[in-house]
Amino acid sequence: MEEKTIVCISCYYKGYDFMDEMKKLGNKIILVTSDGLKEKNWPWQAIDEVFYMPEVRPSVWNLEHLVQGFSHLMTTRKIDAVVALDDYDVEKAALIRETFRIPGMGQTTHRYFRDKLAMRQKAKDSGINVPEFTAVFNNDEVNSFIEKVPAPWVLKPRSEASASGIKKLSTKDELWDELNALGEERHLFLLESFKPGDVYHVDSLTFNKEIVFTSASKYLAPPMQVSHEGGVFRSKTLGRYSDEFKALDEANTKVLSSFGLLNGATHTEFIRAKADGKWYFLETSSRVGGAHIPDLVEASSNINIWREWAKIEDALLRSKDYEIAKPTGYYSGLIVALIKDKEPDYSVFESEEAIKFLPIDHHVGIVYKSSDPDIIQERLDSAAEKIQAEMLNILPPKSKLTS
Secondary structure, three states: OOOOEEEEEEOOOOOHHHHHHHHHOOOEEEEEEEHHHOOOOOOOOOOOEEEEEOOOEOOEOOHHHHHHHHHHHHOOOOOOEEEEOOHHHHHHHHHHHHHHOOOOOOHHHHHHHOOHHHHHHHHHHOOOOOOOEEEOOOHHHHHHHHHHOOOOEEEEEOOOOOOOOOEEEOOHHHHHHHHHHHHHHHHHEEEEEOOOEEEEEEEEEEEOOEEEEEEEEEEOOOHHHHHHHOOEEEEEEOOOOOHHHHHHHHHHHHHHHHHOOOOEEEEEEEEEEOOOOOEEEEEEEOOOOOOOHHHHHHHHHOOOHHHHHHHHHHHHHOOOOOOOOOOOOOEEEEEEEEEOOOOOOHHHHOOOOEEEEOOOOOEEEEEEEEOOHHHHHHHHHHHHHHHHHHOEOOOOOOOOOOO
């Protein structure tokens, strides 16, 4: 079997299972990562070479230097695929593919999975419900928008992977103060209507334009709320035959088809507005979900999204078929919170349903699994109550919780 060479790009420590699986499938793995991550516990048994990039600021590299470095790398190595392991790396990988004519998602399509303004416009043009929005390039257009769309509004970074940087605004003066403060970075934001409601996430795998696996879940504490107010992050999976799952599956299919996704893993978010009960598309990304969502998905379905994504990439490289196992039908729940101590005492959370305790410094993280959704809800509620009362830390150490 011919060895293929895959370059994995990641400015965060993630993708362990992806690289490990790719190596097991008989491929050569080159990791390009931030120089501040040298000491992380990467799957060194799977990595053949590693190259480090200095950060201009957190998550950001000098793209010209990246291209120059890749050009040098290409002189002695034939690269078959470039994979972005984190949302911040999608742009980097697309640039490399376009520059060196490597197959995969290019810069035009990548914007639909990275730039919130581009994805809003594409969704709207495709007949998909989105919150009312506007670019903030032009003063008259902003004023016209806020005259037509009642407050509150949210001012969002177009290319952030988490809820950080989002600001909720209630008055015209507040909005203009924020816009003026942005200065030359104003064009990097968009403005949209704030719609109270329940937020959901859909995690899926696509092979040759066909969605081969879907998991749908409901946030019990949305990332935006946790990012701004602190507290406990919780999510639970939905039953595959529930009305919510069916609606989300249909909406997710329409988004990915409209956006032109061909292959890979995606994490997409929707909100069900309290005012009208309608489903609205919030955002999508061509990556595996963060915040330990893969652990939540695997607990309910027995599908490891990272490893299945690796199998898809391998099948594409070798022009062979790919088939995924039938998912199991359990319910699962996830809870993650920033705490005062470096390591939590997990003995107080032990139960038959607690199948995994996540080893994250200064955090408590638990994955639950059961055939009964009510038990999952009970476990999540009980754990949240205990964490809130005895362990929670709202202040730094800094937490990066992305979904």
